[in-house]
Amino acid sequence: MKRQVNSRMCFVCGVENPIGLRLVFEEEGKQVWAEFTPREEHQGFPGILHGGLTGTLLDEVMGRCLMAGGEERWMLSAKLEVRYRKPIPIGEPLTVMGEVVQDRGRLVETRGEIRLSDGCLAAQAKGIYIQTPQEMREKMERELGDWQVWVG
Template identity: 45%
Template sequence: MTSDAEKTSGAAKAALPERPAGAVEPGEELDPLHPPGCFGCGAVAGGLGLRFRAGEGLVVVGSFTVRDVHEGAPGLLHGGLLATAFDDSLGTPAMLAGMPAVTAHLEVDYRSPVPIGATVWIVSRVEGVSGRKVHVSGEARLNDPAGPLAAQARGLYLRIDAGYFLAHSRPEDLAAAGIDPSAAMPEGAGRRPGRA
């Protein structure tokens, strides 16, 4: 069994890919990567409403404002919602690099409480790629991308293709996301070995 440290430490051995030609220019806003029903970046009542801009290289800067509906402890952001923001944010630089990926492992180190009304800025980056593995990291800061540190995260994401969603999503959700649910799926696409 792989330890948590081994899952995220592979970034040191992984290669850092180049930013692809034609990628969104640094400073430009990124279109939402998920369908409107995404709690992180979609248009969901009570959702986070994350918005992202491309940074330099394989860096993405995201932000959301903490509202009353995000409360955990009195007057503070629920830690699980900050983990949700990291989950969405850390996958975004992989998409910027043209590597759609899903979360395999995510760890968050909480450094300070996040008050209701604060704007959380998350700067996330690709640390390296090894085969299907995309190693990413990020920092959440308060009220400015260079503000006080609220939390840090590291993640391991696995590259996927559209077959992944054809194999695992409901047809109505695929259609809402603009994916043809009747599309032929290549043999084995999106499936784990040994699964039909």
């Protein structure tokens, strides 16, 4: 099991983002996961995690599968399909997991899931990620500077 790098200002993993979720991701092989406990400010309907945040968590964990094994792959979300299975309660620890299903080089298919503390499947997703165009990658690298942060 290996811990993945965080960033400074990413909404999901940014360690300096004052409104961020500050998740820490672990990997083994091509599988990535994180633990997260939604707080009151993350709710949509009373007591239930906002569906947009559910999608955000799944997009992030599936995208991080592309970095598993130390690869520096710059890819963008092209498609995200979320299936909401159960309401996700505020205050309950969750496990968010993702893995690569098929890698075609410039296009990668992934899957992800969120499980409640009792192991019940609460949400699942399929994602497609595409290679970032070279000019966009170069621009992002210039603007990001020293964005990677290792969390102890």
